[in-house]
Amino acid sequence: MRHPGDGVLRRLLDEPDGVADVDRLHVEDCAECGSRMASSGADALLIGSALDFGTDVDVDAGWQRLTGSLAAAEAPRPVRPRRRSVRTPFVAVVGVVALLGGASAAAAGNWFQIFRTEQVTPITIPQADLVQLPELEEFGAMRVESRPKIRDVGDVREAREATGLASPRVTNLPTGVTGRPHFLVGDRVLGVFQFDRAKAEKALGRPVPEPPAGLTATEFRLTAGPGLVAVWPGNSGMPALMVGRVVAPKAFSNGVPFETARDYLLSLPGLPESVAGQLKAFAKDGGTLPLIVEEGSETSFTTKVGKAPATVLSAEGGALSVVFWVQDGFINVAGGSLSTDEVLRVAKETRWAQ
Amino acid sequence: MKQLLKERGDAVPASVRSDLEHIFRAAYPKVVGVAARVLGSRDEAEDVAQEAFLAFGRTDVPAGEALGWLCVAAAHTALNHLRSGRRRVSREEAASDRLTVAPDVADTVVAKEEHQRVRAALSRLPRKQAVALVLRHSGLSYAEVAAALDLSPGSVGTTVRRAESALREELNRHASSR
Numbered sequence: 340m341r342h343p344g345d346g347v348l349r350r351l352l353d354e355p356d357g358v359a360d361v362d363r364l365h366v367e368d369c370a371e372c373g374s375r376m377a378s379s380g381a382d383a384l385l386i387g388s389a390l391d392f393g394t395d396v397d398v399d400a401g402w403q404r405l406t407g408s409l410a411a412a413e414a415p416r417p418v419r420p421r422r423r424s425v426r427t428p429f430v431a432v433v434g435v436v437a438l439l440g441g442a443s444a445a446a447a448g449n450w451f452q453i454f455r456t457e458q459v460t461p462i463t464i465p466q467a468d469l470v471q472l473p474e475l476e477e478f479g480a481m482r483v484e485s486r487p488k489i490r491d492v493g494d495v496r497e498a499r500e501a502t503g504l505a506s507p508r509v510t511n512l513p514t515g516v517t518g519r520p521h522f523l524v525g526d527r528v529l530g531v532f533q534f535d536r537a538k539a540e541k542a543l544g545r546p547v548p549e550p551p552a553g554l555t556a557t558e559f560r561l562t563a564g565p566g567l568v569a570v571w572p573g574n575s576g577m578p579a580l581m582v583g584r585v586v587a588p589k590a591f592s593n594g595v596p597f598e599t600a601r602d603y604l605l606s607l608p609g610l611p612e613s614v615a616g617q618l619k620a621f622a623k624d625g626g627t628l629p630l631i632v633e634e635g636s637e638t639s640f641t642t643k644v645g646k647a648p649a650t651v652l653s654a655e656g657g658a659l660s661v662v663f664w665v666q667d668g669f670i671n672v673a674g675g676s677l678s679t680d681e682v683l684r685v686a687k688e689t690r691w692a693q
Numbered sequence: 694m695k696q697l698l699k700e701r702g703d704a705v706p707a708s709v710r711s712d713l714e715h716i717f718r719a720a721y722p723k724v725v726g727v728a729a730r731v732l733g734s735r736d737e738a739e740d741v742a743q744e745a746f747l748a749f750g751r752t753d754v755p756a757g758e759a760l761g762w763l764c765v766a767a768a769h770t771a772l773n774h775l776r777s778g779r780r781r782v783s784r785e786e787a788a789s790d791r792l793t794v795a796p797d798v799a800d801t802v803v804a805k806e807e808h809q810r811v812r813a814a815l816s817r818l819p820r821k822q823a824v825a826l827v828l829r830h831s832g833l834s835y836a837e838v839a840a841a842l843d844l845s846p847g848s849v850g851t852t853v854r855r856a857e858s859a860l861r862e863e864l865n866r867h868a869s870s871r
Contacts, residue, residue, distance in 0.1 A: 344851060345850070345854045346847060346848060346849070346850030346853075347847075347850060348850070348854075349850035349851070349854040349857075350849070350850035353829070354835055357835055357846070382857040382858055382860075382861045385857075385864065386811070386826070386830070386856075386857045386861065389811040389860070389864070390815075390826075390827065390830050391730070392729040392730055392733060392735070395735075396725045396726075396735075396739070398717075398718055398721050398722065401725075401739065401743070402714065402717055402718065402721075405717060405743055405746050409750060514819060514820060515821070659773075676769070676773055
Protein backbone atom coordinates (compact mmCIF):
# COMPACT_ATOMS: atom_id res chain seq x y z
CA MET A 340 0.00 0.00 0.00
CA ARG A 341 1.06 3.55 -0.67
CA HIS A 342 2.43 5.40 2.34
CA PRO A 343 0.36 8.35 3.54
CA GLY A 344 1.77 11.80 2.84
CA ASP A 345 3.47 14.05 5.37
CA GLY A 346 0.32 16.09 5.80
CA VAL A 347 -1.66 13.05 6.86
CA LEU A 348 1.01 12.04 9.34
CA ARG A 349 1.09 15.54 10.74
CA ARG A 350 -2.64 15.55 11.24
CA LEU A 351 -2.49 12.15 12.85
CA LEU A 352 -0.47 13.78 15.62
CA ASP A 353 -3.10 16.42 16.29
CA GLU A 354 -6.43 15.08 15.15
CA PRO A 355 -6.33 11.31 14.69
CA ASP A 356 -10.07 11.27 14.17
CA GLY A 357 -9.62 13.47 11.12
CA VAL A 358 -7.49 10.84 9.39
CA ALA A 359 -9.01 8.01 7.38
CA ASP A 360 -9.00 4.62 9.13
CA VAL A 361 -7.02 3.04 6.34
CA ASP A 362 -4.18 5.53 6.81
CA ARG A 363 -4.24 5.24 10.57
CA LEU A 364 -4.07 1.47 10.45
CA HIS A 365 -1.29 1.61 7.90
CA VAL A 366 0.86 3.84 10.09
CA GLU A 367 0.38 1.55 13.07
CA ASP A 368 1.94 -1.33 11.15
CA CYS A 369 4.50 0.46 9.02
CA ALA A 370 7.96 1.01 10.45
CA GLU A 371 8.84 3.58 7.81
CA CYS A 372 5.74 5.64 8.49
CA GLY A 373 6.32 5.25 12.21
CA SER A 374 9.76 6.75 11.80
CA ARG A 375 8.46 9.60 9.64
CA MET A 376 5.76 10.30 12.17
CA ALA A 377 8.26 10.37 15.02
CA SER A 378 10.32 12.88 13.09
CA SER A 379 7.22 14.96 12.41
CA GLY A 380 6.29 14.79 16.08
CA ALA A 381 9.75 15.93 17.16
CA ASP A 382 9.59 18.91 14.81
CA ALA A 383 6.11 19.81 15.99
CA LEU A 384 7.24 19.69 19.60
CA LEU A 385 10.33 21.75 18.95
CA ILE A 386 8.53 24.44 16.98
CA GLY A 387 5.60 24.41 19.36
CA SER A 388 8.04 25.05 22.17
CA ALA A 389 9.78 27.82 20.24
CA LEU A 390 6.52 29.57 19.47
CA ASP A 391 4.87 28.95 22.80
CA PHE A 392 4.09 32.08 24.69
CA GLY A 393 2.01 32.35 27.81
CA THR A 394 -0.47 35.16 27.46
CA ASP A 395 -2.29 36.17 30.56
CA VAL A 396 -4.81 38.45 28.92
CA ASP A 397 -7.07 40.85 30.76
CA VAL A 398 -10.16 40.75 28.57
CA ASP A 399 -11.99 43.50 30.46
CA ALA A 400 -9.07 45.87 30.13
CA GLY A 401 -8.77 44.94 26.47
CA TRP A 402 -12.43 45.70 25.89
CA GLN A 403 -12.15 49.06 27.63
CA ARG A 404 -9.21 49.93 25.43
CA LEU A 405 -11.04 48.90 22.28
CA THR A 406 -14.16 50.89 23.10
CA GLY A 407 -11.96 53.89 23.76
CA SER A 408 -10.30 53.50 20.38
CA LEU A 409 -13.64 53.07 18.65
CA ALA A 410 -15.05 56.16 20.29
CA ALA A 411 -11.93 58.15 19.43
CA ALA A 412 -12.17 57.05 15.82
CA GLU A 413 -15.75 58.28 15.69
CA ALA A 414 -15.16 61.57 17.45
CA PRO A 415 -14.55 64.72 15.42
CA ARG A 416 -10.89 65.41 14.88
CA PRO A 417 -9.45 68.02 17.18
CA VAL A 418 -7.94 69.85 14.23
CA ARG A 419 -9.67 71.68 11.43
CA PRO A 420 -12.09 69.46 9.61
CA ARG A 421 -10.42 69.68 6.22
CA ARG A 422 -9.58 66.00 6.08
CA ARG A 423 -12.94 64.73 7.22
CA SER A 424 -14.69 65.03 3.94
CA VAL A 425 -14.10 65.75 0.32
CA ARG A 426 -15.21 69.35 0.12
CA THR A 427 -12.80 71.45 -1.83
CA PRO A 428 -11.22 70.77 -5.16
CA PHE A 429 -7.79 70.48 -3.63
CA VAL A 430 -9.02 68.07 -1.06
CA ALA A 431 -11.13 66.39 -3.70
CA VAL A 432 -8.05 65.99 -5.81
CA VAL A 433 -6.50 64.28 -2.88
CA GLY A 434 -9.66 62.25 -2.57
CA VAL A 435 -8.92 60.82 -5.97
CA VAL A 436 -5.35 60.17 -5.02
CA ALA A 437 -6.58 58.68 -1.79
CA LEU A 438 -8.76 56.50 -3.94
CA LEU A 439 -5.58 55.23 -5.40
CA GLY A 440 -4.47 54.58 -1.88
CA GLY A 441 -7.50 52.38 -1.52
CA ALA A 442 -8.38 51.66 2.06
CA SER A 443 -4.87 52.48 3.07
CA ALA A 444 -5.90 55.46 5.09
CA ALA A 445 -2.83 55.22 7.24
CA ALA A 446 -0.79 56.31 4.28
CA ALA A 447 -3.21 58.31 2.21
CA GLY A 448 -4.44 60.35 5.12
CA ASN A 449 -1.09 62.02 5.39
CA TRP A 450 -1.01 63.50 1.93
CA PHE A 451 -2.78 66.50 0.62
CA GLN A 452 -2.27 69.71 -1.25
CA ILE A 453 -1.51 69.04 -4.85
CA PHE A 454 -0.46 71.79 -7.20
CA ARG A 455 1.35 70.42 -10.18
CA THR A 456 1.79 67.07 -11.61
CA GLU A 457 4.66 66.43 -13.92
CA GLN A 458 6.92 65.22 -11.19
CA VAL A 459 6.25 63.96 -7.72
CA THR A 460 8.34 65.38 -4.95
CA PRO A 461 7.83 64.96 -1.24
CA ILE A 462 8.15 67.70 1.27
CA THR A 463 8.61 66.78 4.85
CA ILE A 464 7.26 69.10 7.48
CA PRO A 465 6.66 68.69 11.18
CA GLN A 466 3.26 67.57 12.42
CA ALA A 467 2.71 70.88 14.18
CA ASP A 468 3.04 72.74 10.91
CA LEU A 469 0.91 70.22 9.12
CA VAL A 470 -2.14 70.97 11.20
CA GLN A 471 -1.59 74.72 10.80
CA LEU A 472 -1.72 74.71 7.03
CA PRO A 473 -4.62 76.88 5.99
CA GLU A 474 -7.36 75.35 3.97
CA LEU A 475 -7.80 77.01 0.62
CA GLU A 476 -11.49 77.63 1.01
CA GLU A 477 -10.62 79.94 3.87
CA PHE A 478 -8.80 82.12 1.36
CA GLY A 479 -11.62 82.67 -1.03
CA ALA A 480 -14.67 81.20 -2.69
CA MET A 481 -14.50 77.54 -3.54
CA ARG A 482 -17.21 76.11 -5.73
CA VAL A 483 -17.21 72.38 -6.27
CA GLU A 484 -18.86 71.56 -9.58
CA SER A 485 -18.30 67.84 -9.64
CA ARG A 486 -17.17 65.32 -7.08
CA PRO A 487 -15.27 62.09 -7.55
CA LYS A 488 -18.08 59.75 -6.42
CA ILE A 489 -15.68 56.99 -5.56
CA ARG A 490 -17.31 53.58 -5.87
CA ASP A 491 -16.68 49.90 -6.20
CA VAL A 492 -17.51 48.44 -9.59
CA GLY A 493 -18.00 44.86 -10.55
CA ASP A 494 -15.09 44.09 -12.78
CA VAL A 495 -12.31 45.44 -14.91
CA ARG A 496 -14.53 46.05 -17.92
CA GLU A 497 -16.92 48.15 -15.89
CA ALA A 498 -13.99 50.08 -14.42
CA ARG A 499 -12.69 50.87 -17.91
CA GLU A 500 -16.12 51.89 -19.15
CA ALA A 501 -16.74 54.12 -16.14
CA THR A 502 -13.48 56.00 -16.50
CA GLY A 503 -12.33 55.55 -20.09
CA LEU A 504 -8.93 54.59 -18.69
CA ALA A 505 -6.70 51.62 -19.32
CA SER A 506 -6.60 49.12 -16.47
CA PRO A 507 -3.48 47.72 -14.83
CA ARG A 508 -2.35 44.20 -15.63
CA VAL A 509 -0.09 42.58 -13.05
CA THR A 510 0.98 39.10 -14.04
CA ASN A 511 3.54 38.37 -11.35
CA LEU A 512 1.83 39.04 -8.04
CA PRO A 513 4.02 39.45 -4.95
CA THR A 514 4.19 36.61 -2.49
CA GLY A 515 1.13 36.57 -0.30
CA VAL A 516 -1.06 38.39 -2.80
CA THR A 517 -3.60 36.10 -4.39
CA GLY A 518 -6.94 36.04 -6.11
CA ARG A 519 -8.63 38.50 -8.39
CA PRO A 520 -8.76 42.21 -7.68
CA HIS A 521 -11.85 44.31 -7.30
CA PHE A 522 -11.97 47.75 -8.84
CA LEU A 523 -12.63 51.19 -7.46
CA VAL A 524 -13.31 54.12 -9.74
CA GLY A 525 -13.67 57.85 -9.23
CA ASP A 526 -15.05 60.46 -11.61
CA ARG A 527 -13.30 63.66 -12.57
CA VAL A 528 -13.46 66.33 -9.90
CA LEU A 529 -13.84 69.97 -10.80
CA GLY A 530 -13.71 72.99 -8.59
CA VAL A 531 -13.44 76.70 -9.09
CA PHE A 532 -11.44 78.85 -6.69
CA GLN A 533 -11.37 82.63 -6.46
CA PHE A 534 -9.12 84.39 -4.01
CA ASP A 535 -10.76 86.73 -1.49
CA ARG A 536 -8.39 88.96 0.41
CA ALA A 537 -10.82 89.73 3.24
CA LYS A 538 -11.45 86.04 3.89
CA ALA A 539 -7.76 85.34 3.86
CA GLU A 540 -7.09 88.07 6.40
CA LYS A 541 -9.88 86.79 8.58
CA ALA A 542 -8.54 83.25 8.40
CA LEU A 543 -5.04 84.33 9.23
CA GLY A 544 -6.02 86.97 11.76
CA ARG A 545 -3.71 89.55 10.23
CA PRO A 546 -3.32 91.69 7.11
CA VAL A 547 -1.93 89.89 4.09
CA PRO A 548 0.44 91.33 1.50
CA GLU A 549 -1.02 93.10 -1.49
CA PRO A 550 -2.16 90.39 -3.92
CA PRO A 551 -0.82 90.34 -7.48
CA ALA A 552 -2.77 92.53 -9.86
CA GLY A 553 -5.79 90.77 -11.19
CA LEU A 554 -5.69 87.91 -8.71
CA THR A 555 -8.99 88.65 -7.01
CA ALA A 556 -10.75 88.81 -10.39
CA THR A 557 -9.31 85.52 -11.58
CA GLU A 558 -11.08 82.18 -11.42
CA PHE A 559 -8.99 79.04 -11.22
CA ARG A 560 -10.53 75.82 -12.45
CA LEU A 561 -8.97 72.83 -10.80
CA THR A 562 -9.54 69.35 -12.11
CA ALA A 563 -8.32 65.84 -11.46
CA GLY A 564 -9.43 62.40 -12.49
CA PRO A 565 -11.06 60.22 -13.43
CA GLY A 566 -9.17 57.37 -11.82
CA LEU A 567 -9.34 53.66 -11.27
CA VAL A 568 -7.54 51.24 -9.04
CA ALA A 569 -7.35 47.47 -8.82
CA VAL A 570 -7.35 46.27 -5.22
CA TRP A 571 -6.28 42.86 -4.03
CA PRO A 572 -7.76 42.62 -0.54
CA GLY A 573 -5.65 41.62 2.40
CA ASN A 574 -6.67 39.98 5.60
CA SER A 575 -5.92 42.82 7.96
CA GLY A 576 -8.27 45.40 6.53
CA MET A 577 -5.63 47.04 4.36
CA PRO A 578 -5.13 46.15 0.72
CA ALA A 579 -2.53 43.51 0.08
CA LEU A 580 -1.86 45.26 -3.21
CA MET A 581 -3.34 48.12 -5.18
CA VAL A 582 -2.39 49.40 -8.59
CA GLY A 583 -4.11 52.26 -10.31
CA ARG A 584 -3.94 55.59 -12.03
CA VAL A 585 -5.70 58.92 -12.10
CA VAL A 586 -5.65 61.63 -14.72
CA ALA A 587 -3.25 64.15 -13.26
CA PRO A 588 -4.59 67.31 -11.64
CA LYS A 589 -4.61 70.41 -13.78
CA ALA A 590 -5.17 74.05 -13.01
CA PHE A 591 -6.63 76.54 -15.49
CA SER A 592 -6.83 80.27 -15.10
CA ASN A 593 -8.92 82.92 -16.80
CA GLY A 594 -6.66 85.67 -15.56
CA VAL A 595 -3.33 85.72 -13.78
CA PRO A 596 -1.24 82.57 -14.23
CA PHE A 597 -1.92 79.86 -11.71
CA GLU A 598 1.73 79.79 -10.71
CA THR A 599 1.49 83.43 -9.69
CA ALA A 600 -1.48 82.73 -7.49
CA ARG A 601 0.17 79.67 -6.01
CA ASP A 602 3.32 81.53 -5.12
CA TYR A 603 1.32 84.30 -3.55
CA LEU A 604 -0.78 81.87 -1.53
CA LEU A 605 2.27 80.06 -0.36
CA SER A 606 3.85 83.27 0.79
CA LEU A 607 0.98 84.15 3.09
CA PRO A 608 1.90 84.33 6.75
CA GLY A 609 -0.30 81.38 7.75
CA LEU A 610 2.12 79.07 6.07
CA PRO A 611 5.42 78.33 7.81
CA GLU A 612 8.23 80.10 6.02
CA SER A 613 10.23 76.94 5.57
CA VAL A 614 7.40 75.20 3.79
CA ALA A 615 6.56 78.21 1.69
CA GLY A 616 10.18 78.43 0.63
CA GLN A 617 10.26 74.78 -0.29
CA LEU A 618 7.12 75.06 -2.34
CA LYS A 619 8.42 78.08 -4.20
CA ALA A 620 11.61 76.26 -5.00
CA PHE A 621 9.64 73.39 -6.42
CA ALA A 622 7.75 75.75 -8.63
CA LYS A 623 10.99 76.69 -10.35
CA ASP A 624 11.46 73.12 -11.46
CA GLY A 625 8.64 73.62 -13.90
CA GLY A 626 6.33 70.89 -12.89
CA THR A 627 6.23 69.15 -9.60
CA LEU A 628 3.58 67.66 -7.44
CA PRO A 629 4.39 68.39 -3.84
CA LEU A 630 3.21 65.79 -1.42
CA ILE A 631 3.32 66.92 2.12
CA VAL A 632 4.54 64.07 4.19
CA GLU A 633 4.07 63.91 7.89
CA GLU A 634 7.43 63.87 9.56
CA GLY A 635 8.29 60.83 11.58
CA SER A 636 5.48 58.69 10.28
CA GLU A 637 6.78 58.01 6.84
CA THR A 638 9.96 57.74 4.92
CA SER A 639 10.43 58.55 1.31
CA PHE A 640 12.94 58.48 -1.49
CA THR A 641 12.92 59.26 -5.16
CA THR A 642 13.71 56.84 -7.94
CA LYS A 643 12.47 56.02 -11.42
CA VAL A 644 9.85 53.73 -12.85
CA GLY A 645 11.03 53.21 -16.38
CA LYS A 646 12.03 56.70 -17.41
CA ALA A 647 9.47 58.41 -15.21
CA PRO A 648 10.45 60.08 -11.94
CA ALA A 649 8.89 58.36 -8.99
CA THR A 650 8.55 58.81 -5.27
CA VAL A 651 8.42 55.90 -2.89
CA LEU A 652 6.80 56.33 0.50
CA SER A 653 6.74 53.79 3.26
CA ALA A 654 4.87 53.83 6.53
CA GLU A 655 4.27 51.57 9.45
CA GLY A 656 7.97 50.93 9.70
CA GLY A 657 8.15 49.71 6.14
CA ALA A 658 5.21 47.32 6.28
CA LEU A 659 3.21 49.59 4.00
CA SER A 660 4.72 51.06 0.87
CA VAL A 661 3.49 53.11 -2.04
CA VAL A 662 5.20 54.33 -5.19
CA PHE A 663 3.88 57.22 -7.25
CA TRP A 664 5.08 57.96 -10.70
CA VAL A 665 3.84 60.47 -13.22
CA GLN A 666 3.79 59.64 -16.88
CA ASP A 667 1.83 60.67 -19.95
CA GLY A 668 -0.56 62.82 -17.96
CA PHE A 669 -1.36 60.21 -15.37
CA ILE A 670 -0.41 59.81 -11.75
CA ASN A 671 0.18 56.11 -11.36
CA VAL A 672 0.41 54.31 -8.06
CA ALA A 673 1.28 50.87 -6.78
CA GLY A 674 1.25 50.04 -3.12
CA GLY A 675 0.07 47.83 -0.36
CA SER A 676 1.22 45.79 2.60
CA LEU A 677 4.52 45.21 0.89
CA SER A 678 8.15 46.26 1.01
CA THR A 679 9.38 49.15 -1.10
CA ASP A 680 11.27 46.68 -3.31
CA GLU A 681 8.09 44.76 -3.96
CA VAL A 682 5.98 47.78 -4.88
CA LEU A 683 8.72 49.06 -7.16
CA ARG A 684 8.89 45.71 -8.92
CA VAL A 685 5.12 45.74 -9.39
CA ALA A 686 5.26 49.31 -10.68
CA LYS A 687 7.91 48.45 -13.22
CA GLU A 688 6.13 45.31 -14.42
CA THR A 689 2.62 46.73 -14.60
CA ARG A 690 1.15 46.97 -18.09
CA TRP A 691 -1.89 49.06 -18.93
CA ALA A 692 -4.58 47.40 -21.02
CA GLN A 693 -7.41 49.17 -22.79
CA MET B 694 -26.94 59.56 19.25
CA LYS B 695 -26.34 59.67 22.99
CA GLN B 696 -29.29 57.42 23.50
CA LEU B 697 -27.87 54.98 20.99
CA LEU B 698 -24.53 54.95 22.72
CA LYS B 699 -26.18 54.40 26.05
CA GLU B 700 -28.08 51.46 24.70
CA ARG B 701 -24.87 50.00 23.36
CA GLY B 702 -23.42 49.93 26.87
CA ASP B 703 -19.71 50.67 26.60
CA ALA B 704 -20.01 53.64 24.26
CA VAL B 705 -19.53 51.54 21.15
CA PRO B 706 -20.35 53.79 18.20
CA ALA B 707 -23.47 52.90 16.26
CA SER B 708 -21.42 52.30 13.13
CA VAL B 709 -19.72 49.33 14.76
CA ARG B 710 -21.24 45.87 14.50
CA SER B 711 -23.55 45.03 17.39
CA ASP B 712 -22.04 41.64 18.21
CA LEU B 713 -18.54 43.02 18.67
CA GLU B 714 -18.39 42.73 22.45
CA HIS B 715 -19.61 39.16 22.44
CA ILE B 716 -17.06 38.18 19.81
CA PHE B 717 -14.34 40.17 21.50
CA ARG B 718 -14.78 38.46 24.85
CA ALA B 719 -14.80 35.04 23.24
CA ALA B 720 -11.92 35.54 20.85
CA TYR B 721 -9.57 38.13 22.35
CA PRO B 722 -7.28 35.73 24.27
CA LYS B 723 -6.86 33.56 21.21
CA VAL B 724 -6.21 36.49 18.89
CA VAL B 725 -3.62 37.88 21.31
CA GLY B 726 -2.10 34.39 21.47
CA VAL B 727 -1.74 34.24 17.70
CA ALA B 728 0.07 37.57 17.59
CA ALA B 729 2.18 36.68 20.62
CA ARG B 730 3.43 33.53 18.96
CA VAL B 731 4.66 35.61 16.07
CA LEU B 732 6.03 38.52 18.05
CA GLY B 733 7.10 36.98 21.32
CA SER B 734 5.72 39.94 23.19
CA ARG B 735 2.42 40.21 24.98
CA ASP B 736 2.32 43.99 24.82
CA GLU B 737 2.89 44.08 21.09
CA ALA B 738 0.51 41.19 20.63
CA GLU B 739 -2.21 43.14 22.37
CA ASP B 740 -1.51 46.11 20.11
CA VAL B 741 -1.92 43.88 17.08
CA ALA B 742 -5.07 42.24 18.45
CA GLN B 743 -6.61 45.64 19.11
CA GLU B 744 -5.79 46.65 15.55
CA ALA B 745 -7.47 43.52 14.24
CA PHE B 746 -10.62 44.06 16.31
CA LEU B 747 -10.80 47.71 15.27
CA ALA B 748 -10.84 46.65 11.64
CA PHE B 749 -13.20 43.79 12.32
CA GLY B 750 -15.70 46.02 14.08
CA ARG B 751 -16.53 47.72 10.80
CA THR B 752 -16.87 44.59 8.73
CA ASP B 753 -19.88 42.41 8.10
CA VAL B 754 -17.92 39.18 8.38
CA PRO B 755 -20.38 36.52 9.61
CA ALA B 756 -20.01 35.81 13.33
CA GLY B 757 -19.29 32.18 12.57
CA GLU B 758 -16.21 33.19 10.61
CA ALA B 759 -15.05 35.83 13.06
CA LEU B 760 -12.42 33.82 14.91
CA GLY B 761 -10.70 32.73 11.72
CA TRP B 762 -10.84 36.22 10.25
CA LEU B 763 -9.42 37.79 13.38
CA CYS B 764 -6.68 35.22 13.81
CA VAL B 765 -5.59 35.56 10.20
CA ALA B 766 -5.66 39.34 10.45
CA ALA B 767 -3.61 39.22 13.65
CA ALA B 768 -1.11 36.81 12.13
CA HIS B 769 -0.64 38.91 9.01
CA THR B 770 -0.33 42.12 10.96
CA ALA B 771 2.15 40.57 13.38
CA LEU B 772 4.19 39.12 10.53
CA ASN B 773 4.22 42.53 8.90
CA HIS B 774 5.55 43.96 12.12
CA LEU B 775 8.23 41.30 12.22
CA ARG B 776 9.22 41.91 8.64
CA SER B 777 9.36 45.63 9.08
CA GLY B 778 11.60 45.36 12.08
CA ARG B 779 9.15 47.55 13.90
CA ARG B 780 9.50 45.60 17.07
CA ARG B 781 11.46 47.01 19.89
CA VAL B 782 14.29 45.05 21.38
CA SER B 783 13.37 46.04 24.90
CA ARG B 784 9.95 44.55 24.47
CA GLU B 785 11.43 41.36 23.14
CA GLU B 786 13.70 41.13 26.13
CA ALA B 787 10.90 41.80 28.55
CA ALA B 788 8.74 39.27 26.82
CA SER B 789 11.32 36.54 26.96
CA ASP B 790 11.19 36.71 30.73
CA ARG B 791 7.59 35.64 30.62
CA LEU B 792 8.18 32.72 28.32
CA THR B 793 6.38 29.62 29.47
CA VAL B 794 7.08 26.11 28.35
CA ALA B 795 5.66 22.87 29.63
CA PRO B 796 8.05 21.19 32.08
CA ASP B 797 8.01 17.86 30.27
CA VAL B 798 9.57 19.40 27.22
CA ALA B 799 12.06 21.43 29.15
CA ASP B 800 14.94 19.78 27.33
CA THR B 801 13.62 21.10 24.05
CA VAL B 802 13.26 24.64 25.20
CA VAL B 803 15.22 26.86 22.94
CA ALA B 804 17.14 29.82 24.23
CA LYS B 805 16.01 33.38 23.83
CA GLU B 806 18.33 33.91 20.92
CA GLU B 807 16.86 30.91 19.20
CA HIS B 808 13.35 32.18 19.78
CA GLN B 809 14.34 35.33 17.97
CA ARG B 810 15.90 33.25 15.22
CA VAL B 811 12.73 31.21 14.84
CA ARG B 812 10.66 34.34 14.55
CA ALA B 813 13.00 35.82 12.00
CA ALA B 814 12.72 32.58 10.02
CA LEU B 815 8.97 32.70 10.44
CA SER B 816 8.88 36.06 8.74
CA ARG B 817 10.75 34.61 5.77
CA LEU B 818 8.42 31.66 5.24
CA PRO B 819 5.83 31.81 2.48
CA ARG B 820 3.07 33.80 4.08
CA LYS B 821 0.44 31.08 3.93
CA GLN B 822 2.76 28.56 5.59
CA ALA B 823 3.63 30.98 8.36
CA VAL B 824 0.01 31.85 9.08
CA ALA B 825 -1.14 28.22 8.97
CA LEU B 826 1.65 27.26 11.36
CA VAL B 827 0.83 29.97 13.86
CA LEU B 828 -2.90 29.35 13.71
CA ARG B 829 -2.44 25.65 14.27
CA HIS B 830 -0.07 26.17 17.18
CA SER B 831 -2.55 28.65 18.61
CA GLY B 832 -5.09 25.88 18.89
CA LEU B 833 -7.24 26.32 15.82
CA SER B 834 -8.46 23.02 14.44
CA TYR B 835 -7.50 21.83 10.99
CA ALA B 836 -11.00 22.67 9.80
CA GLU B 837 -10.75 26.18 11.24
CA VAL B 838 -7.34 26.78 9.69
CA ALA B 839 -8.60 25.46 6.38
CA ALA B 840 -11.64 27.73 6.43
CA ALA B 841 -9.66 30.78 7.50
CA LEU B 842 -7.02 30.36 4.81
CA ASP B 843 -9.21 28.97 2.08
CA LEU B 844 -7.28 25.70 2.05
CA SER B 845 -8.63 22.19 1.80
CA PRO B 846 -8.51 20.50 5.23
CA GLY B 847 -6.26 17.87 3.71
CA SER B 848 -3.61 20.39 2.79
CA VAL B 849 -3.40 22.03 6.20
CA GLY B 850 -1.24 19.21 7.56
CA THR B 851 1.08 19.44 4.57
CA THR B 852 1.39 23.20 4.91
CA VAL B 853 2.05 23.06 8.65
CA ARG B 854 4.53 20.21 8.25
CA ARG B 855 6.53 22.13 5.63
CA ALA B 856 6.63 25.18 7.84
CA GLU B 857 7.80 23.18 10.85
CA SER B 858 10.44 21.46 8.80
CA ALA B 859 11.76 24.77 7.48
CA LEU B 860 11.93 26.27 10.94
CA ARG B 861 13.62 23.20 12.39
CA GLU B 862 16.26 23.40 9.68
CA GLU B 863 16.82 26.99 10.62
CA LEU B 864 17.36 26.02 14.24
CA ASN B 865 19.67 23.15 13.31
CA ARG B 866 21.70 25.34 10.99
CA HIS B 867 22.18 27.85 13.74
CA ALA B 868 23.05 25.17 16.31
CA SER B 869 25.66 23.60 14.02
CA SER B 870 27.25 26.96 13.30
CA ARG B 871 27.97 27.63 16.97
